Amino acid sequence: MAPLRITLIMHSTRSDNLGVGALTVAEVDILRRLAAEAERTAQITIVDFKDARTPYVTGDDIRIVDLDRRFMTRPGGYLALARASDMVVDIGAGDSFADIYGSARLKKMFLLKALTHLAGTPLVLAPQTIGPFTGGWTTRAALASIRRSAVVATRDALSTQALRDMGFAGAAIEASDVALRLPYTPPAPRPEGAQLRVGLNVSGLLMAGGYAGGDKLGEGDYPDLIRRLIRHFTQELPGIELHLVPHVIVAGGRMQIEDDQRASAALAREFPDVVLAPAFASPSEAKSYIAGMDFFAGARMHACIAAFSSGVPVVPMAYSRKFAGLFGTLGYDHTVNCTGSSADAVFAAVTQGWDTRKTLARDLATALPRGLARLDVYEAALRALIARIPAR
Structure with missing residues (x-):
């Protein structure tokens, strides 16, 4: 059976902010597990910023592509990658899908989303903070992309309400932060009386x-x-x-x-x-x-x-x-x-x-x-999407 080709955007394998990295590690862990459930191997391409740190997301199923202006704009760059993918997952760096961080970052996000829609590839908005959007054009652009997305998930009730306030009436999963599933090693028991x-x-x-x-x-x-x-x-x-x-x-x-x-x-x-x-x-x-x-x-x-x-x-x-x-x-x-x-x-x-x-x-x-149960709903939506993707 053909592999499941997944591209991640607005994730990071090497961010100095380990919170952004936690989202990516957890998301990859979820996708690997769901692909295995579908008896398919995952081929995951992560479009990443050029940070200096050694990547902490690795494996034979991982490919990292540097994100720069040329990759975003040339025909053989991101658009070609999106067309070759079965699905694109966008986590918005957790809280960047808003206009409070300035227009430069938001325009880059809008471009990646628009190219994904142009490629005809299902776009998944993974659980993230959505909004606030305070400008007219930013609200309209965000709403247009959200309406074309295959899965829309927020990580809290405030973001769900922001969606509704923007005018989005479609299906939205109110999940939680995927980092709740971040793998870790539990501590060894400490001796009685330890500090x-x-x-x-x-x-x-x-x-x-x-x-x-x-x-x-x-x-x-x-x-x-x-x-x-x-x-x-x-x-x-x-x-x-x-x-x-x-x-x-x-x-x-x-x-x-x-x-x-x-x-x-x-x-x-x-x-x-x-x-x-x-x-x-x-x-x-x-x-x-x-x-x-x-x-x-x-x-x-x-x-x-x-x-x-x-x-x-x-x-x-x-x-x-x-x-x-x-x-x-x-x-x-x-x-x-x-x-x-x-x-x-x-x-x-x-x-x-x-x-x-x-x-x-x-x-x-x-x-x-409660948080883990909410993530189960998000994972169920991913599982249903994967089931619809032909093993071409």
Whole structure:
């Protein structure tokens, strides 16, 4: 039987942001499994940005094609690839299918979608944040592409509502984040009486004040909040081992403002009692480490998803609606809104989360199966699409 030829766009095999990588690793794992169920081999081509990191998605069934202007525009480039594919899966880098990040990124996404439609190849919108779209032309262009897609999936109720507000009346799957299925190695049992472990993800971007500088956290600033949390867990609570856990790890000298590792290393020099996690080589390696924590908090959403999906009580420190959308849709209502709260309120939410971690664990045990069940619906839609693709 002929292989199933799948192309992934707006995924990444080598992003410094391990959250984007987690989406890709999990998506590939899902597609491999579904292809095997259909008794077909998968040939997966990932159209990827030219990042410096060594790819963490590998295998005989994986081909990586660099994304650049020439590949997108020449006839033998992306259009030819889309025509040769049985399906194209677009995850929008998780939250990029919106106009809040500027027009350059969105125009590139619109072009890839339009070429897929032109090729006549089924386009799958994998679970992602959709919107907000605030411009007239961006809303119209997004809606036109969504209406032509074979599968439309969101990862939260807010995105589903955004679809409806745009005027989309078609079938939409309200799934969850595919990174809930990211493979990882569970931690080995620890001896009785071992120190409890708290994981804290520190955003390098927020420590630097954001892209524009001077980003504020309610009535206080983010670096001060982080230092307060470090002092609390290392100086005021005995028997706790605090781990600083980066999730955006910049290779080389590029985009250092984003680098959680650099920011965490500086804090580790300032607070020698903390444990600095290693510079992870892959999303699964990061999740395996996070799974060994007894409690977690952080500003990178996929670091929080790694905790949540491995059973670790977590307080997500949200800086966009995607946090509350994802966790709130599953009934896990322990996200703290950092943009609308004072530093004292955020500090209290994190420290109270630690104090009530058994309650968080019970809520997680109910919410996680909801997320996995929602992904089952997405996978069923993929399974039905694969069944319709002839083994040519």
